[in-house]
């Protein structure tokens with residue numbers, strides 16, 4: 420045994436607490452009706468690879484994300500597992516595949532139910548946003564680590580927005596009711612980041628149609644905060660979005676030299 424004395428403890432030193440572990444849930448079970456006929460949207464090709472593979476890599480690129488839960492089209496779970504085996508993720512990232520539901524909310528809930536213990540931060544990220552940069556993902560995680568219970572990436576709007584009385588039948592003129600102050604409006608993206616317990620409570624408590632997870636946390640009366648979004652985190656919804664996504668990817672590949 421060494422006779423060397425143990426080093427004196429640093430005054431007031433506190434052992435560093437490990438960072439809370441982060442999992443990403445990727446709802447990918449939608450049909451993609453607005454994109455037009457074809458395979459489920461998440462499995463459509465972008466730059467020669469299924470859109471879902473890009474979305475999974477976008478999450479796994481963050482060193483903070485150690486588990487990705489993919490919520491697959493109900494009849495496509497086996498195909499998605501095969502895809503993930505074929506397109507290796509970084510070794511530090513585990514993945515699970517579960518079947519999705521009828522709505523985005525149901526699909527996210529299925530992903531949350533499959534989450535093992537030990538992940539205190541959860542990202543929810545649309546498979547339909549395949550090109551979100553890793554800096555945006557990390558900014559969301561950082562804001563949750565800093566204490567926010569719910570975080571959304573957000574961008575200012577380019578268009579003026581009108582509130583209307585929706586037409587009784589498609590194509591009829593719609594009376595404008597109001598013009599909200601654009602400087603107070605934001606378009607929000609994913610990944611949205613959450614304290615896990617808060618997101619689970621929101622999904623257990625809030626009923627009715629919602630279009631994102633953060634609005635469920637708002638309905639609990641809790642504060643949701645924004646971080647800067649990114650224009651390349653746009654959602655592939657209509658055919659023109661796919662053209663833009665191909666162009667963004669081609670530019671990235673050119674810049675990366677392959």
Ligand SMILES: Nc1ccn([C@@H]2O[C@H](COP(=O)(O)OP(=O)(O)OP(=O)(O)O)[C@@H](O)[C@H]2O)c(=O)n1
Nearest residue numbers: 446447448449450451452453521522526546547
């Ligand atoms: N039952 C559903 C519906 C949607 N989503 C997912 O939620 C994300 C955002 O939905 P959206 O872009 O609206 O996709 P779709 O529902 O596929 O599109 P559409 O409304 O045009 O059919 C997508 O990654 C989609 O796969 C899901 O997991 N389960």
Ligand SMILES: C[C@](O)(CO)[C@H](O)COP(=O)(O)O
Nearest residue numbers: 523545607608609630631654
């Ligand atoms: C969650 C979302 O991407 C935030 O902008 C969006 O609300 C999803 O909407 P969709 O109609 O299900 O595509």
